[in-house]
Amino acid sequence: MTDVKGPEELGSTVAYRLGALGSVAESRFxxxxxxxxxxxxxxxxxxxxxxxxxxxxxxxAARLGVAPSLVVSLADHLEAxxxxxxxxxxxxxxxxxxxxxxxxxxxxxxxxxAARELDDELTASMTGPQVAALREALELVGRGL
Amino acid sequence: MTDVKGPEELGSTVAYRLGALGSVAESRFxxxxxxxxxxxxxxxxxxxxxxxxxxxxxxxAARLGVAPSLVVSLADHLEAxxxxxxxxxxxxxxxxxxxxxxxxxxxxxxxxxAARELDDELTASMTGPQVAALREALELVGRGL
DNA sequence: TCCATATCATTCACAACTCGAATGATTACG
DNA sequence: CGTAATCATTCGAGTTGTGAATGATATGGA
Numbered sequence: 605m606t607d608v609k610g611p612e613e614l615g616s617t618v619a620y621r622l623g624a625l626g627s628v629a630e631s632r633f634x635x636x637x638x639x640x641x642x643x644x645x646x647x648x649x650x651x652x653x654x655x656x657x658x659x660x661x662x663x664x665a666a667r668l669g670v671a672p673s674l675v676v677s678l679a680d681h682l683e684a685x686x687x688x689x690x691x692x693x694x695x696x697x698x699x700x701x702x703x704x705x706x707x708x709x710x711x712x713x714x715x716x717x718a719a720r721e722l723d724d725e726l727t728a729s730m731t732g733p734q735v736a737a738l739r740e741a742l743e744l745v746g747r748g749l
Numbered sequence: 750m751t752d753v754k755g756p757e758e759l760g761s762t763v764a765y766r767l768g769a770l771g772s773v774a775e776s777r778f779x780x781x782x783x784x785x786x787x788x789x790x791x792x793x794x795x796x797x798x799x800x801x802x803x804x805x806x807x808x809x810a811a812r813l814g815v816a817p818s819l820v821v822s823l824a825d826h827l828e829a830x831x832x833x834x835x836x837x838x839x840x841x842x843x844x845x846x847x848x849x850x851x852x853x854x855x856x857x858x859x860x861x862x863a864a865r866e867l868d869d870e871l872t873a874s875m876t877g878p879q880v881a882a883l884r885e886a887l888e889l890v891g892r893g894l
Numbered sequence: 895t896c897c898a899t900a901t902c903a904t905t906c907a908c909a910a911c912t913c914g915a916a917t918g919a920t921t922a923c924g
Numbered sequence: 925c926g927t928a929a930t931c932a933t934t935c936g937a938g939t940t941g942t943g944a945a946t947g948a949t950a951t952g953g954a
Binding site: 613618620623627629630632633654713715716720722723726727728729730735740742745748 | 793880887
């Protein structure tokens with residue numbers, strides 16, 4: 605009853621607002637990494653590689669929430685850029701192990717820098733503690749999958 | 750300085766995480782409103798109509814961050830559903846005024862209910878204050894556009 | 895050992911989304 | 925009064941992502 609059941613009900617929802625803001629965040633991020641020759645999903649793949657052990661492409665697909673076939677084309681492009689290398693797993697030769705090259709790490713670092721710049725833009729009207737709260741909140745949501 | 754400048758730099762970014770979480774939030778929301786015969790953008794249009802005066806479709810396009818031509822097809826579908834009505838603006842007969850019908854308001858209410866259910870799911874592992882902080886943070890980011 | 899089944903990466907065709915340019919009607923301005 | 929601007933709409937095209945085949949390899953049971 606403290607709720608305002610007014611017309612903006614949907615807009616005050618986490619689910620909807622997250623989706624709406626997410627799409628503008630993604631397109632702005634895309635604009636920033638476009639000069640680097642990649643798209644947000646490529647950056648995501650790079651980050652996943654930097655984060656984890658040596659997972660299969662199927663694992664990567666699951667982490668990124670995309671189809672395995674998409675990981676193939678993402679990896680194709682990154683390999684063409686010289687950012688990753690494909691090597692057959694000697695223990696299971698069906699698997700293709702993706703490893704970051706030195707250039708790949710550099711590319712990822714530039715993506716992260718671009719993202720940080722964008723963060724400054726997105727949070728320009730917020731105070732330090734507010735930004736920190738946002739980071740923590742997003743972290744928590746992500747943890748719950 | 751509390752930042753870990755490690756390999757997960759990108760993932761700790763607001764821009765990237767917002768984009769990633771946004772896409773899963775949107776797809777889950779899409780799954781929930783799909784039985785209602787609409788997609789997230791339709792819901793967004795309904796909410797925009799409920800929120801504002803009687804804006805032109807161009808205004809709506811700008812608010813939603815999409816091309817005007819997309820608003821046409823969104824409105825087409827909603828009109829077919831009986832959720833909105835098109836009437837020519839008597840003062841400027843180029844403009845088409847979209848108005849919510851009673852059914853449209855009901856549909857929007859169901860979308861909001863679906864979004865609230867999804868909120869419960871997304872924030873299941875969070876405490877009340879944490880959820881409130883998230884809502885406020887998203888609100889602030891959205892305000893800064 | 896050998897065969898059936900399952901898993902992996904990959905390719906390919908297709909559906910869905912969204913945009914931008916043309917179109918026609920109407921309005922605003924000089 | 926005519927020229928340019930604005931609105932909604934249509935249409936064609938580009939991009940993105942998916943799911944179903946394919947071929948290679950692995951696994952487990954008879």
